[in-house]
Amino acid sequence: MPPLTKKERMQISRQPMPEQEPLARSRNFLEVNLGFTEELARMEANRCLQCPKPVCVEGCPVGVKIRDFIQLVSEGDFLGAAAKIKEDNALPAVCGRVCPQEEQCEAKCVVGVKHDPVAIGRLERFVSDYEREKVGIRTPHVKPKTGKKVAVVGSGPAGLSCAGDLIQLGHDVTVFEALHEIGGVLIYGIPEFRLPKNIVKAEVDALKNLGVEFQTNAVIGFTDTVDELFENGYHAVFIAVGAGLPYFMSIPGENFNGVYSANEFLTRVNLMKAYKFPEYDTPVFDCKNKNVAVFGGGNTAMDAVRTAKRLGAKNAYIMYRRSEKEMPARLEEVHHAKQEGIEFVFLTNPLEFLGDEDGWLRGVKLQKMELGEPDASGRRRPVPIPNSEYIIDLDMAVVAIGNGSNPIIQKTTPDLSYNKRGNIIVNEENMKTSKKGVFAGGDIVSGGATVILAMGAGRTAAKAIDNYLTNTEAW
Amino acid sequence: MNKIISAEFLAADIKRFVIEAPKIAAKRRAGQFVIVRIDEKGERIPLTIADSNKEQGTITIIVQGIGKTTKEINNHVAGDFFLDVVGPLGKPSHIENFGTAISIGGGVGTAIAFPTAVALKEAGNHTIVINGARNKDLVILEEELKNVADELYITTDDGSYGYHGFVTQKLQELIDSGRKIDFVLAIGPIPMMRAVANTTKPYGIKTVVSLNPVMVDGTGMCGGCRATVDNKTVFVCVDGPEFDAHLVDFDLLTKRNRTYNQSEKAALDNHLCKLDKAFVEAVTTES
Ligand SMILES: Cc1cc2nc3c(=O)[nH]c(=O)nc-3n(C[C@H](O)[C@H](O)[C@H](O)COP(=O)(O)OP(=O)(O)OC[C@H]3O[C@@H](n4cnc5c(N)ncnc54)[C@H](O)[C@@H]3O)c2cc1C
Ligand code: SF4
Ligand code: FES
Numbered sequence: 015m016p017p018l019t020k021k022e023r024m025q026i027s028r029q030p031m032p033e034q035e036p037l038a039r040s041r042n043f044l045e046v047n048l049g050f051t052e053e054l055a056r057m058e059a060n061r062c063l064q065c066p067k068p069v070c071v072e073g074c075p076v077g078v079k080i081r082d083f084i085q086l087v088s089e090g091d092f093l094g095a096a097a098k099i100k101e102d103n104a105l106p107a108v109c110g111r112v113c114p115q116e117e118q119c120e121a122k123c124v125v126g127v128k129h130d131p132v133a134i135g136r137l138e139r140f141v142s143d144y145e146r147e148k149v150g151i152r153t154p155h156v157k158p159k160t161g162k163k164v165a166v167v168g169s170g171p172a173g174l175s176c177a178g179d180l181i182q183l184g185h186d187v188t189v190f191e192a193l194h195e196i197g198g199v200l201i202y203g204i205p206e207f208r209l210p211k212n213i214v215k216a217e218v219d220a221l222k223n224l225g226v227e228f229q230t231n232a233v234i235g236f237t238d239t240v241d242e243l244f245e246n247g248y249h250a251v252f253i254a255v256g257a258g259l260p261y262f263m264s265i266p267g268e269n270f271n272g273v274y275s276a277n278e279f280l281t282r283v284n285l286m287k288a289y290k291f292p293e294y295d296t297p298v299f300d301c302k303n304k305n306v307a308v309f310g311g312g313n314t315a316m317d318a319v320r321t322a323k324r325l326g327a328k329n330a331y332i333m334y335r336r337s338e339k340e341m342p343a344r345l346e347e348v349h350h351a352k353q354e355g356i357e358f359v360f361l362t363n364p365l366e367f368l369g370d371e372d373g374w375l376r377g378v379k380l381q382k383m384e385l386g387e388p389d390a391s392g393r394r395r396p397v398p399i400p401n402s403e404y405i406i407d408l409d410m411a412v413v414a415i416g417n418g419s420n421p422i423i424q425k426t427t428p429d430l431s432y433n434k435r436g437n438i439i440v441n442e443e444n445m446k447t448s449k450k451g452v453f454a455g456g457d458i459v460s461g462g463a464t465v466i467l468a469m470g471a472g473r474t475a476a477k478a479i480d481n482y483l484t485n486t487e488a489w
Numbered sequence: 490m491n492k493i494i495s496a497e498f499l500a501a502d503i504k505r506f507v508i509e510a511p512k513i514a515a516k517r518r519a520g521q522f523v524i525v526r527i528d529e530k531g532e533r534i535p536l537t538i539a540d541s542n543k544e545q546g547t548i549t550i551i552v553q554g555i556g557k558t559t560k561e562i563n564n565h566v567a568g569d570f571f572l573d574v575v576g577p578l579g580k581p582s583h584i585e586n587f588g589t590a591i592s593i594g595g596g597v598g599t600a601i602a603f604p605t606a607v608a609l610k611e612a613g614n615h616t617i618v619i620n621g622a623r624n625k626d627l628v629i630l631e632e633e634l635k636n637v638a639d640e641l642y643i644t645t646d647d648g649s650y651g652y653h654g655f656v657t658q659k660l661q662e663l664i665d666s667g668r669k670i671d672f673v674l675a676i677g678p679i680p681m682m683r684a685v686a687n688t689t690k691p692y693g694i695k696t697v698v699s700l701n702p703v704m705v706d707g708t709g710m711c712g713g714c715r716a717t718v719d720n721k722t723v724f725v726c727v728d729g730p731e732f733d734a735h736l737v738d739f740d741l742l743t744k745r746n747r748t749y750n751q752s753e754k755a756a757l758d759n760h761l762c763k764l765d766k767a768f769v770e771a772v773t774t775e776s
Contacts, residue, residue, distance in 0.1 A: 018653065040665075049773075076726070161716075192575070192706070192708050192710075193706060194526060194533075194572075194573040194575070230573070231573050231574065231575035233575060233578065233708055236516070236576065236577055236578060237512055237516070237524055237575075237576070238512070258708070258709070258710045259709055259710070260710070260711065260712045262722065264722075268722070269715055269716075269722065269741055269745065271744060271745060271748045272748075272749070274712075274713070275711060275712040275713075277710055277712065278705060278711035278713040281705055281706065281710070282705060282713075283712050286532070286705070289529070291752065291756070291757070292752075292756045293530065293756060294530045295530055295532040295557060295558055295756060296532045296705075297530050297749045297752035297753070297756070299748075300751070300752065372744060372747070373491045373741065373744030373745065373747070392543060414674070420708065420709050420710060421709065421727065422708060422727065423707065
């Protein structure tokens with residue numbers, strides 16, 4: 015078959031993602047997206063124009079060789095494509111599922127100027143799933159041992175990707191994780207229906223096979239301090255403890271029973287498997303036939319509201335103080351949420367939670383907003399509309415307005431530099447902190463961001479740590 | 490995995506475990522706690538570290554079997570393992586030589602107050618311990634406390650042992666005797682801690698309580714453990730667990746601790762029901 019012409023390629027429409035039917039999936043925790051078949055993947059790959067200057071790559075925070083891997087997909091060399099992605103992205107099966115592609119690679123794709131952009135994320139997901147399911151995650155070549163030891167603190171995407179690179183470079187790596195499971199937000203935050211936990215486990219197992227050691231139940235700062243890690247023989251430390259301090263709104267009634275942070279609600283359901291209560295021992299608010307509102311407009315808010323729906327909520331609302339356009343959540347999540355019957359209430363802000371004598375949430379007083387002048391983030395600032403307050407009945411509320419920095423490292427490692435929000439200050443080139451031998455990256459540096467940025471930071475740090483340990487670069 | 494070195498009941502439903510946890514043993518200070526998860530399906534349960542032995546690398550916890558999980562914990566015996574033990578968590582107690590210090594423990598709170606009583610004594614305080622229980626059978630750690638306290642008062646609600654009355658009555662007597670009391674620590678059921686706070690407040694005696702909200706991670710990540718102290722929201726697991734008793738909103742704490750009563754009950758019934766079934770099966774296969 016002769017290669018397709020540009021015109022022919024442009025005529026193929028973007029292949030839809032096969033997914034669970036909305037009504038069925040809004041009652042289960044199985045993954046919503048079912049994934050491309052080989053045929054769909056090759057068809058979608060044929061939409062790529064193989065641009066001489068692939069602008070999509072500019073949109074990728076870690077510079078995945080998008081054009082080249084898509085070429086391999088169109089040729090049917092799926093394993094080759096998986097390897098190509100792995101050159102730049104340590105967690106493609108995860109990123110293919112959770113990256114905001116519409117703001118990154120796909121936003122840049124030239125096909126998107128006139129048509130829908132190439133479904134880069136879906137292809138990334140397809141090839142990495144293909145590899146994992148067909149041959150297992152292939153372990154790369156590991157360099158001879160250097161005799162150096164690195165402690166990685168936190169096992170989210172930043173920590174995992176840093177550990178993966180360092181072990182390949184011949185260093186011994188131990189990952190210390192405060193919780194009893196490895197994976198950070200990928201395990202405790204993002205729900206099963208969006209990112210199945212066996213995918214994260216497979217990535218972690220691959221790292222174990224390479225020789226990375228994992229110590230769970232290790233809260234650095236308490237179990238060992240950063241200084242003690244050095245005393246215990248580690249030559250460098252990478253701090254990747256994530257954001258991990260839930261913000262509340264500081265409005266009256268926030269401590270009524272039934273008001274949760276998104277972190278607590280999602281941790282109970284995902285990490286502790288409360289959706290299988292009482293088979294699993296950890297309970298969570300019984301959402302059945304209840305009115306649930308989630309405050310916020312990011313991925314966390316979408317995850318929380320869709321979780322509540324799956325737990326049986328009668329009405330599950332997203333309440334967001336700006337308009338739909340400003341919502342930071344991935345488009346796909348918003349789309350899926352709507353299909354599942356989530357009700358979106360925009361330009362609305364809570365003023366007060368209302369409860370009964372026994373301390374249970376019963377309602378919320380809301381205020382309507384309108385968009386005013388742009389604020390520091392460039393988005394139009396929501397301003398209250400006078401006399402627009404109203405009250406609705408509510409049994410459960412989830413506050414999903416973001417996370418600050420967890421203070422444990424700061425309190426126990428005062429000789430690191432922090433900004434006033436508690437983020438660790440680093441040199442972005444190499445993730446070096448103000449303390450010798452200590453590097454940091456991911457949400458603890460950037461504030462709540464994305465999986466891909468955390469992963470990129472982990473890899474940048476790994477390179478710099480390697481330079482530092484092999485003395486090619488002084489501190 | 491943490492091995493259980495020894496396990497024995499101190500009273501009905503109150504069991505003492507010595508478990509292997511060398512790192513925690515080396516680090517922990519009075520007032521801190523661990524979170525324990527017994528198996529893959531288990532909850533994360535916060536438990537105060539009652540004692541530790543650095544040389545042997547062990548810590549001691551004392552557990553009252555109330556809910557499904559604590560009852561299951563108490564089914565463990567020496568040689569068994571707990572799947573996860575993480576710590577030491579929380580801020581250590583603030584210990585100094587206050588002068589005369591009273592450590593009050595109610596029920597299993599006696600165990601929790603024990604390490605702080607030891608620390609108060611070591612800091613040079615004249616240390617008075619009041620140990621309250623519902624009845625004689627529930628009095629725990631009497632011998633251990635005798636070795637620590639300059640004065641030890643055991644109270645029982647029903648008068649079956651020691652002083653007949655509540656810990657607060659004994660406390661009031663001590664205050665009324667005109668002695669100078671510089672510091673009070675109270676750990677136990679919420680009504681008891683609240684009563685102690687009310688007793689000492691008129692006299693302006695510095696009083697500290699250790700709060701026991703529902704927790705998940707224990708590292709400040711979820712906010713499930715929040716309480717109101719001095720009209721401000723705190724996360725007990727990282728900001729506490731000890732707080733100024735006169736500033737704590739006990740009402741809120743009581744209500745929040747009821748969040749999962751319904752589910753707990755269901756879980757416990759389910760659990761007991763399974764046990765019954767197992768028992769019936771065992772009996773029927775035997776016969
Ligand atoms: C619900 C939710 C949904 C999200 N959805 C998306 C999405 O769709 N797409 C996307 O790109 N991003 C998403 N994000 C953001 C993304 O998950 C984070 O930006 C990313 O996980 C940050 O990675 P990290 O490695 O810096 O930290 P984390 O993933 O937060 O991992 C940090 C780890 O460190 C551990 N830790 C903390 N303190 C200590 C300590 N003292 N000692 C030892 N260990 C410690 C924590 O327990 C945790 O496991 C989402 C976030 C949430 C909460
Ligand atoms: S910009 Fe779009 S069409 Fe061009 S190489 Fe990238 S994915 Fe292919
Ligand atoms: S238990 Fe989660 S913040 Fe305290």
